[in-house]
Amino acid sequence: MADSSEQKAWREGGCACGAVRYRARPAAALALYRCHCRDCQKQTSSAFGLSMFMPAEAFELTQGTPRKFARQADSGRIIDSFFCADCGSRIYNTSAARPGLVNLRPGTLDDPSGLTPVGDVWAARRQDWVDLLPGGVAYETQPDDLTALIERYAARKAARGGAPDASPEAGDAGS
Numbered sequence: 001m002a003d004s005s006e007q008k009a010w011r012e013g014g015c016a017c018g019a020v021r022y023r024a025r026p027a028a029a030l031a032l033y034r035c036h037c038r039d040c041q042k043q044t045s046s047a048f049g050l051s052m053f054m055p056a057e058a059f060e061l062t063q064g065t066p067r068k069f070a071r072q073a074d075s076g077r078i079i080d081s082f083f084c085a086d087c088g089s090r091i092y093n094t095s096a097a098r099p100g101l102v103n104l105r106p107g108t109l110d111d112p113s114g115l116t117p118v119g120d121v122w123a124a125r126r127q128d129w130v131d132l133l134p135g136g137v138a139y140e141t142q143p144d145d146l147t148a149l150i151e152r153y154a155a156r157k158a159a160r161g162g163a164p165d166a167s168p169e170a171g172d173a174g175s
Contacts, residue, residue: 015084028058075142
């Protein structure tokens with residue numbers, strides 16, 4: 001991967017109350033997709049959750065200590081969900097099934113604008129009024145292999161000169 005300033009750009013984020021803060025490099029993300037599983041629907045109080053998989057080294061906590069809740073996902077995998085103990089905002093997940101990766105909830109970025117998912121997971125559980133992403137990768141349940149999503153996201157980044165999405169001018173901190 002190119003070692004461009006976009007690749008090094010950190011963006012800040014955190015929970016709703018500000019007790020837990022982090023910085024992340026969305027340009028290092030491997031995939032961004034919508035998850036329609038019941039857990040995501042419940043946790044977001046909406047039709048789906050956004051998932052941004054990235055290498056663990058592209059994410060770091062800068063303030064506060066999130067609380068951890070271990071749960072069994074619809075897929076049967078154990079997921080460690082990290083959230084603010086004060087306001088309840090879920091910030092990220094990890095799983096032993098995918099070591100070295102963090103699943104960031106990109107809506108917790110201070111400026112999540114410009115981020116565009118490339119696919120849908122757990123499409124079998126999506127709400128009737130939610131259409132699949134046009135031209136996106138779709139899985140009926142949880143895929144064992146995220147290769148198609150990763151390849152689609154990489155193709156989007158390549159088409160945009162290495163940037164996954166429009167990069168906001170505000171919110172980028174130096175590397």
